[in-house]
Amino acid sequence: MKFTRIITLSLISALSIGTLIGIAEVNKVPVDRNFEIEDEKGNRDALQSVAFENVIKVDTNKFEKVILTKDDVQFKDTKYDISHGVGEKVLNNKDMYRGMNNASEYENSKFTMIAAFNTHFPYGSNEAYVTIAKKDKKTNQLQKEKISLPGITTNQYIMEENLVEHNDSIYYSMVVQSMSSSVGPTLKIYQIQSNLQLKEVMNVDLSLPGDYTDVSRLVTDGDKLFIILSSQQEKKLMEINLDTNKYVTHTLPELSMDDSYIQMFRVDENHFYLNVDNSMFVIDKNTYKQVNQKVMKPSFISKYDYISVVDQTESHETVYVIYEGYKNYNSDKYVVAYHATTGDILYEGKLPSTENRGVSGYKFVNVNN
Amino acid sequence: MKFLTFVEIDLRKIFPFLLGMYAIAIAGFQGFFVKLASNLNGQIVQGAAESGTTLEEYLKTIDKISLASIIDSNILPLVVQIFVGLGLILLGFYLWYKEWFGASKRIYTLLSIKGSRFRIFTSKLVVFLLIFVTYYGIVLLNLFISSFLVKFILPEQIIASDLVQNYILHSQFLPFVIPVSGGSLLFNLAFLIMMFSILSVFVLWDRSKRIWGMIGGFIYMGSTVVVFFYLNTLDLYTSEISIVNWAFTLCVLTISTAFSYYLLKKKVSI
Numbered sequence: 346m347k348f349t350r351i352i353t354l355s356l357i358s359a360l361s362i363g364t365l366i367g368i369a370e371v372n373k374v375p376v377d378r379n380f381e382i383e384d385e386k387g388n389r390d391a392l393q394s395v396a397f398e399n400v401i402k403v404d405t406n407k408f409e410k411v412i413l414t415k416d417d418v419q420f421k422d423t424k425y426d427i428s429h430g431v432g433e434k435v436l437n438n439k440d441m442y443r444g445m446n447n448a449s450e451y452e453n454s455k456f457t458m459i460a461a462f463n464t465h466f467p468y469g470s471n472e473a474y475v476t477i478a479k480k481d482k483k484t485n486q487l488q489k490e491k492i493s494l495p496g497i498t499t500n501q502y503i504m505e506e507n508l509v510e511h512n513d514s515i516y517y518s519m520v521v522q523s524m525s526s527s528v529g530p531t532l533k534i535y536q537i538q539s540n541l542q543l544k545e546v547m548n549v550d551l552s553l554p555g556d557y558t559d560v561s562r563l564v565t566d567g568d569k570l571f572i573i574l575s576s577q578q579e580k581k582l583m584e585i586n587l588d589t590n591k592y593v594t595h596t597l598p599e600l601s602m603d604d605s606y607i608q609m610f611r612v613d614e615n616h617f618y619l620n621v622d623n624s625m626f627v628i629d630k631n632t633y634k635q636v637n638q639k640v641m642k643p644s645f646i647s648k649y650d651y652i653s654v655v656d657q658t659e660s661h662e663t664v665y666v667i668y669e670g671y672k673n674y675n676s677d678k679y680v681v682a683y684h685a686t687t688g689d690i691l692y693e694g695k696l697p698s699t700e701n702r703g704v705s706g707y708k709f710v711n712v713n714n
Numbered sequence: 715m716k717f718l719t720f721v722e723i724d725l726r727k728i729f730p731f732l733l734g735m736y737a738i739a740i741a742g743f744q745g746f747f748v749k750l751a752s753n754l755n756g757q758i759v760q761g762a763a764e765s766g767t768t769l770e771e772y773l774k775t776i777d778k779i780s781l782a783s784i785i786d787s788n789i790l791p792l793v794v795q796i797f798v799g800l801g802l803i804l805l806g807f808y809l810w811y812k813e814w815f816g817a818s819k820r821i822y823t824l825l826s827i828k829g830s831r832f833r834i835f836t837s838k839l840v841v842f843l844l845i846f847v848t849y850y851g852i853v854l855l856n857l858f859i860s861s862f863l864v865k866f867i868l869p870e871q872i873i874a875s876d877l878v879q880n881y882i883l884h885s886q887f888l889p890f891v892i893p894v895s896g897g898s899l900l901f902n903l904a905f906l907i908m909m910f911s912i913l914s915v916f917v918l919w920d921r922s923k924r925i926w927g928m929i930g931g932f933i934y935m936g937s938t939v940v941v942f943f944y945l946n947t948l949d950l951y952t953s954e955i956s957i958v959n960w961a962f963t964l965c966v967l968t969i970s971t972a973f974s975y976y977l978l979k980k981k982v983s984i
Binding site: 348350354355357361362364368370372373404426427429439443648673674675677698700701702 | 722
């Protein structure tokens with residue numbers, strides 16, 4: 346008997362295993378470590394006080410953190426889990442984050458606390474509960490509680506969650522949106538007691554007149570919670586005082602009315618920052634008036650079909666934004682620095698491509714100056 | 715009969731079918747790939763026209779194109795490979811059942827040959843592994859052909875370097891089709907042996923106990939699938955799930971092989 350088929354298939358098999366090992370293990374291509382920002386407009390010195398972070402894959406199961414500044418780049422070994430999209434912080438505290446990778450967080454010198462509403466609700470699971478986990482920083486002791494929340498039904502979904510401490514109490518807030526168009530979004534605020542049980546303290550209707558109200562992120566500042574309500578007719582800023590359980594709404598200056606979607610909302614000591622329809626607005630915290638004299642818009646808008654705001658930060662009267670522009674198959678990342686009061690573009694630059702190396706997007710990190 | 719003769723006879727039976735499956739894998743992959751790459755070329759030309767510059771200038775402003783940017787954004791080429799892979803698993807059933815059906819019922823000859831009956835199992839396992847390792851080679855071949863074809867479809871200066879190596883390391887979807895590292899190659903081989911053992915339990919149980927064996931086989935096969943999917947829906951991180959999968963594979967592999975051995979030795983009779 347001639348073993349032609351055995352010989353053929355064995356040869357092909359040996360060849361394919363050899364090739365696979367050859368290209369996947371022996372003859373690897375080193376990852377491209379050339380990271381440099383490409384100037385498009387203005388002076389790069391405007392990026393003096395910011396740094397960018399990104400995670401790249403350098404080998405099977407090996408990742409490095411990239412810290413990019415205006416004229417330097419550093420690499421540090423890190424952990425990353427591609428299928429969950431989580432990095433070091435979560436992977437070093439697996440017991441706490443398990444099942445709630447994108448939980449809202451609160452951290453102080455004594456403990457870290459996270460809270461997340463049932464992530465499978467309402468499609469994968471119809472149980473309305475929130476999981477709260479608290480880890481003591483000294484003893485590393487973990488407390489985890491599942492608390493069911495009455496009054497939330499499966500025709501609602503959770504839009505926003507937030508965790509904040511005030512006056513030694515921790516508050517968990519969430520925005521619930523109904524799937525039926527006649528009911529607007531509702532904000533629910535709970536106080537977390539020391540045994541990790543919840544006590545409902547507030548229930549605020551967020552709907553504006555009109556067909557549909559969109560809400561921004563829920564941001565916290567001291568003893569206050571802020572949220573932007575947006576409909577086709579108007580845009581309002583709601584301020585909720587956690588001390589008095591009272592809330593007020595402020596009318597915002599004329600923003601774009603075409604687009605009711607708030608792309609980004611942040612707050613710092615003096616200003617609110619928000620992005621509507623690709624335009625950035627800086628709003629004074631005391632007067633609720635627009636600070637920037639000129640609309641802050643990147644100059645590359647027309648080159649793309651769609652632009653999203655990835656991250657934003659501010660320092661020394663300068664507002665920094667990372668944008669991602671999409672056109673057909675292609676997407677590019679940019680950093681833009683605006684002057685907060687004049688609204689002038691101080692700098693515009695293209696961030697290095699992460700194609701075939703990056704596993705996470707760019708974000709701002711703190712630098713010590 | 716010698717062991718190699720067992721293997722050769724099995725291979726001869728399935729060879730034409732195998733060649734057909736590999737041909738479908740190559741034709742399907744390349745067909746979709748060429749289509750996707752041509753679409754991309756159209757978009758590049760259109761992008762250049764809209765930007766108002768020459769194509770040369772425009773190409774300098776956009777990212778280099780790698781296999782990941784073509785295949786990972788539309789995984790139809792890989793879907794074809796997955797379907798071919800599923801078809802090849804069915805060959806595992808055929809390898810066993812072909813002996814029982816037909817006028818001659820060759821199983822009687824096989825079972826009455828002197829020497830260990832377990833040879834029948836191991837020879838078919840070797841065939842099953844050869845089928846799949848060759849299939850990995852076919853998928854790799856497809857990647858090499860694509861990395862060659864793409865040069866004729868897209869402008870040269872926009873194509874990234876080391877296409878195949880980079881795709882193996884960075885693709886999100888390729889690991890669902892073939893192993894992409896030494897470690898995952900070992901796991902895949904163990905997983906294939908496990909799959910073949912489970913199929914063998916089903917076939918041998920069915921052939922030795924008829925109706926009840928068939929029901930038992932279905933329950934056994936179904937429960938391993940259910941347990942496997944259940945384990946993979948747990949909230950486990952990648953490093954943990956790979957340990958769990960190894961443990962599951964080795965456990966089921968041992969139980970199924972032992973059970974097949976027992977059924978083949980004791981239960982399947984002439």
